[in-house]
Amino acid sequence: MKRAIERLETDRAAEPPTPLREFPLAGPPGTALYLKDESRRPTGSLKHGPARDLLLGALRAGQIGPDTLLFEATSGNMAVAQAYFARMLGLSYTAVVPGRTGAAKRRRIEEQGGRCHPFDPPLAVYGKARALAEESGGYCLDHLERVGDAVDWRGPQSLGAQILADLEKAGESAPVWVVVGVGSGATSAAVGRHLRMRGVGTRVAVVDPEHSAYFPGWAADFPGYTTGMPSRIEGIGRPRMEPAFDPSVVDLVIPVPDVASVAAMRHLHAVTGVMAGPSSGSCLWGAFSVLDRMRREGERGAVVMVVGDVGETYRDSYYDDSWVVGKGWRVEGPLSDMERFTATGAWGVSGG
Incomplete structure (x- = not known):
């Protein structure tokens, strides 16, 4: 299958980098938020x-x-x-x-x-x-x-390498944080390993929805943690910590309420026009959280969040008001929180 290998390698070499977009953020001062839009891959996702x-x-x-x-x-x-x-x-x-x-x-x-x-x-x-x-x-x-084991995290076309190259082109230093979702765990592992190999000091934050094992397992340092329940946020969350997840290259795991993920994906679309899936909403919520943390600690620099997949698939679900209400999610509160942060830099999420 030498020809098959050559075809796949040629395809990878020919694929252009995905866009890096700046999120229009009023505050906090001295910080910036960028979206690495992996939904622009040929099949619509970072997978x-x-x-x-x-x-x-x-x-x-x-x-x-x-x-x-x-x-x-x-x-x-x-x-x-x-x-x-x-x-x-x-x-x-x-x-x-x-x-x-x-x-x-x-x-x-x-x-x-x-x-x-x-x-x-x-x-x-x-x-x-x-x-x-x-x-x-x-x-x-x-x-x-x-x-x-399969993902190439070292090469110049790896996600970690692309993020660093994109920011350099934008005139920015290496990001303070990269925020990603976690399903199989391969993306956070690949990005974290590349950043550590390069020695740039960037930290990796993983966002985790309700019913998923990654946050409690990471917090307890117990890789065998299981929940026995499926995630309600498509694309991320698992009832167990999967083998690809590498906690040694993850600096922070942020639990994100499911309703916040849904509100945030809608906010992302309203502000930028990027129609992404609910896992990207989780990442935006997490990005706002680390930006607020940076503000409180007087830290400056860029944050990059990964847009995981295209949102067209979710028109009849997460973007549909009646479907969302049927799930018991009331997005008004978290949506208001995000609108305020975007406009003023004030986070202050009630209940955390």
Whole structure:
């Protein structure tokens, strides 16, 4: 599969960096907030690069051949990206998805040439994907187990390298903080490792939604922490701390209320026109939190938050007022908090 490896490497080399946008922030003085917009990847999310790296790793290890059937257990952005690259290589790709997965999410996978295999109960999809791969002589990509080792965090096209290069072009020093979401944990690990390799002193803050294991597990220094409950914020949050998560390169984990994530994604859209998913709302809330911390401590410099995925997918859910109210989320309070911070630099979130 030498030709397949060359094709993926050529594709990576040809892909332009994603945009870096400045968020129009009134305060605090001496600080700036930038958005690294990974929703502009060809498949609409920051999972695009890690999906390619997973396939490259498997090809180099001889685990994928010209006729290998590929399987994965996910219904989200990772499946969309994997299907895209599988089609590029002429390989069959099947995503094992929970039975309740909506038509819109299945359609995104299918539009990239993938197939969906519904299966219940939801937590059994991982075992089912492995079983289908074994029965067919195929290969299960198993991103939750493998993506941490697959991602190229050292190279000049890694997310950490791009953030530093983008800020240099903008006339800024290395950021004081980078704020990212955490699903598999691969992004925070890759960014944190690159920043530490470069010795720039940038700190990494991870945002974590309700019902996710990362904040309590990180705070207690207990990697075996589990919640047994799924995240309600798509793209981030896990009931366990996944193998790719590297707490040694994470300086802060910020728990974000789900309603705040929803309010913040809407605020992001209203202020910048960037229509992103709810995980980006979590990141914006976290970015405001660290900016307020910088103000209180008299620290100056830039903060970069990562926009994780495009928001078009969520028009009928997180951007739909009736759907949000049905979830019991009242966004008015946190939305007001964010509007005030944007306009004045005063945070003062009630209840934390």
